[in-house]
Amino acid sequence: MHAAENETSPANLLRCPELLAPAGHWDCAKAAVENGADAIYFGLDRFNARMRAQNFTEADLPQLMEFLHRRGVKGYVTLNTLIFPAELAEAEQYLRTIISAGVDAAIVQDIGICRLIRHLSPDFPIHASTQMTITSAAGVEFAQTIGCQLVVLARECSIKEINKIQQQIAEKNVSLPLEVFVHGALCVAYSGQCLTSESLGGRSANRGECAQACRMPYELISDGQVIDLGNQDNRKYLLSPQDLAGLDVLPELVKTGVSCLKIEGRLKSPEYVASVTRVYRQALDRAMSDLESTDQGSEDRYNLEMAFSRGLYTGWFEGINNQALVHARFGKKRGVYLGEVTQICNEQITLRLQAPLKPGDGVVFDSGHPEASEEGGRIYTIDRQGQDAILAFGRGALNFKRIHLGDRVWKTSDPELDHQVRQTYAGDTPHFQRPIDLEIYGDIGQTLGVIARDRVGHVVQVESEMLLVEAHSKPLTSDRLQEQLGRLGNTPFCLDCLTNHLNSSVMLPVSELNRIRREIVAQLETLRAQPKRWQFDSNAMLSELLPVVLDRTVASPRLLVLVRSLGQLRAALETDIQTLYCEFEDPRTYKQAVQLVRQHGKEVWVAPPRIIKPGENWILQQVRDAQADGYLVRNYDQLQFFEQTRCIGDFSLNVANALTADYLMQTFVLERVTASYDLNISQLQDLLTSASPDWFEVTIHQHMPMFHMEHCVFCAFMSDGTDYTNCGRPCEKHDVKLRDRVGTEHILTADAGCRNTVFNGKAQTGAEYFQSLVKLGVNHFRIEFVNEAPEHIKHTIECYQKLLKGEINGSQLWRSLNLQNQLGVTRGTF
Structure with missing residues (x-):
């Protein structure tokens, strides 16, 4: 091959x-x-x-x-x-x-x-x-x-x-x-933007420790009511x-x-x-x-x-089709679909086969509850009767009481295919050969010269050890050269193109042609085995890249508040918070928000969506049209689009070390960057001591944004539409949550690009570390809201203001909110 x-x-x-x-x-x-x-x-x-x-x-x-x-x-x-x-x-x-x-x-x-x-x-x-x-x-x-x-x-x-x-x-x-x-x-979430494993279990996907929460079952709750998605299909794998x-x-x-x-x-x-x-x-x-x-x-x-298959689909290659991307029936490997059980009799199963099946193959019976233990086993015999197949299994292999009419049957194992696949890479002899090209030169009284080239740039030249003589029989025709030099079995090579430049009818012993062939293989393998030699500055040091940290000054800490609706904004404006961030689903609402904040003589920053694709700069233009005081930028498009204006880099830029922070701060002249949500308190402290602490903004209270995804749950499970053009916009009409296996109801939102974010239903706080962060020089602390009512917002802000003034400590704040507001506040990733 x-x-x-x-x-x-x-x-x-x-x-x-x-x-x-x-x-x-x-x-x-x-x-x-x-x-x-x-x-x-x-x-x-x-x-x-x-x-x-x-x-x-x-x-x-x-x-x-x-x-x-x-x-x-x-x-x-x-x-x-x-x-x-x-x-x-x-x-x-x-x-x-x-x-x-x-x-x-x-x-x-x-x-x-x-x-x-x-x-x-x-x-x-x-x-x-x-x-x-x-x-x-x-x-x-x-x-x-x-x-x-x-x-x-x-x-x-x-x-x-x-x-x-x-x-x-x-x-x-x-x-x-x-x-x-x-x-x-x-991955259902954009890679690099999934904080689910971090939020739920302290295992970050950005650190290679994804716990695959997207493959778990969820219940869809709309306006407080569980949506029935079809009990017979058990459509609970809404994010898989x-x-x-x-x-x-x-x-x-x-x-x-x-x-x-x-x-x-x-x-x-x-x-x-x-x-x-x-x-x-x-x-x-x-x-x-x-x-x-x-x-x-x-x-x-x-x-x-x-x-391996959870169902195969072209993903997003052909555009967005929210009905097809996620079938929601299971989140684990299935294999090849064989059909549905049509009869169970005498410990035999009848179905109408839709794929090849033979004795020895393994199957599993899917009753629509993949989270439970499922029946399965290897086929013993197959009796074909027209289009039907009657399957028999080994004695005691299955509990037939757990198999039902209508169960889907999947082929999960094909030992014969597995054996064939393993043979493709068994042993030390090359199975897959890569092409080389040969050029042949020479004339009577000269040596035969062969130039060999592979497809990765290596060239070798081998000369015969004897001279070419005039051929009286079996001259070195192109066919004869192809036959002898192309015998490359058990080598990594196969002969593709042979160009014969011999000027006359000449001959050479077969043994010499064989030696030339072996020498070509040996020289090419030697050349290939040499390691790549990249330029390398052995004197370069990490310390030369790290920013110079000036003397630290402890400034008065400031509280910044991010809201996600006009109602929340009005509640926040009733407090003495001076700087507000707005992240609304519809950027056109930003003009009203900016006017409202300016009437109170305060500062307002607005946030574009986290993802921008080709053709979506109109969204950024709508954001800029609001003429806010500044922008909370989330991605590379926004760094470019909002250049020359006041900008703060948000958490989605994944600033986890001083080298990243320094580059973004200096290149794009940002006012601050938001420390990555992947950092625990120890790592955050390391970051603050390795760069100027006034570069950083720390989000101290939030519902962790777990999944950020192109997949629209609203469209897929609350409409018959495929995308925003025909879904009817259920995201604008309903309050939707996803309930996980332990009963937590996570908040689902959509943005201007119809991308969904699942926020952790439990807010978290880093308040207990507030004083230590202030001592390290942090003076910008952010609290974020998602769906909180106005009175909850005012109470939460009041608690944090008391924290800033030293009237309560972090532990008191954590317990106070947990008891009075029942927000389920946890210590979170800190």
Whole structure:
């Protein structure tokens, strides 16, 4: 098996995208390589977004990179988490090791780490992780300014939006290649913007510790009443998207000009990696030979569903369809759908088969309650009667009392397929060969010269040890050369193009041709095995990048209040708070809010939505039209759009260390940045001591914004519409919450872009640490409201004002609000 040559295919002029596969450990790396991956991405034992994977160690790097490069495959290290202040020195050492080992690139989330890499090496490649939440040309441009060579777009970008981003970056002369996820699990929240695991359990997704709360069941509560979503389907998995499968739109993806297609799955098995990589390798090669063909192979979907599937869907590639993205019936692996139970008799199950099934396959019976233990087992015999199949199982294998008519049946195991997949990467002999080209030169009385080239830039030249003589029989024709030099079995290579420049009919013994072939293989493998040599400044130090911290002065702390409705704003204006932030669903309301605040002689800042996509600058224009005193900026578009005006960077910019804070403060002349919500009190204190404390604003009271997502729960489950054009806007008419398994009712809101945020139903406070933060120099403290009534808002503000004046301490405030307001205030991430 080998890759088709497609870069020069006459059917198209587009470059074939790189196929990037996941590898959680060695077997996965082999599975990816032997099934056609052009590159793999993997984590080390720190600082990667899949800490539950086995991961590689720093000591593995030389051997791993040599293995990959011998096989013509690149290796990218995932350094895609936020880095806290106390970890910067360790991260620096990590980077020195990674660069020295010849790794092909690092996939990075943290802005400060991008700066550190560029400080250490001017040319080591940085790939902007999807955790950077880049959804626009402005985001790509930002990535370029911090030294990135490639951008992994947010998974929420459609093909239409990818094309628009490509067009816009070309107009701006930004030449960064783009990478997109093509297959695997979809996070319901924007990567880099999910604080759910942090909020519910102190396990941050931005730190590789996602607890997958999106895969859990929730009840939908509208105006205080539970919405019946269909008991027979048990539609409770309201935040669990189907798995992404870009197979059906692969030609369209190639046409966008993206440089890399990425498969998700560093927590998955080697069988998954092998199967999915193989399907996309073959489909990509077919697509490159005929971009107008929609034939993706009859077995492809079956193989993908058996590898791992919660249902397969094109995600956001074809635009927003909230009815299709989340079916809500289950949040775990299923496999291939076989049909519904139509009869149960004599310990046999009858169904009308909709997919292949054979004895030995494993099935599970889905009664609509995936949270409970489910019946399943292996097929013993199959009796086919017309379109029906009667399934028998081993004696005692099933409890038939727990199986019902109408149960869905899923095929979860195919041992024969698993065996075939494992064979693709078993043993040490290469299974997947990558093409090389040969040029042949020589004449009578000269040596035979062979120039060999692989597809990653290596060139070798081998000369025969004897001279060519005139051929009386079996001359070295192109066919004969192809036959002898193309015998590359058990090597990493296959012969693709042979160009014969021999000027006359000559001959050479077969043994010499064989020696030349072996020498070509040996020299190419030696060249490939040499580690990449990136430029590296061994004298560069982390300390040279860190900002200079001036003498600290303890100033009078100020309280800033963020409200989310005009009613809340009016309540806050009745207090003596002087600076107010507004974050409303409809930015057109900001004009009224600004006028209202100005009538009270106070300062008002307004917040645009957290995500901006191509074509949505009209939202930013509506925000600017309010002519507020300043703007709470959330993303790269807003840093650019509101340049030259008063701006404060919000928490969504993920400021977790002084390198990031310094870059944003100096480059965009921000007044302050909001400390990342991922920081606990110790990490926050480290941040405040490593940079000027007056740079930072600390959110001391809030309902944690857990999920921020393109998926609209209002549209999906409270309308028959697919998006904002036909949903009827239930978000404007109903107070909606999501009740989790422990009974907490989390608050659901929508913004101007129809994106949803789920706020933790329990507010949290850092009041107990207020005095220590003031001593460190913090003087801007924010409290945020979501759906609180006006009287609750005034009472909460009064409590915090007493805290600022020293009339109560943090513990008293926490207990007071908990008892009097029943807000369920907790100590939260602090």
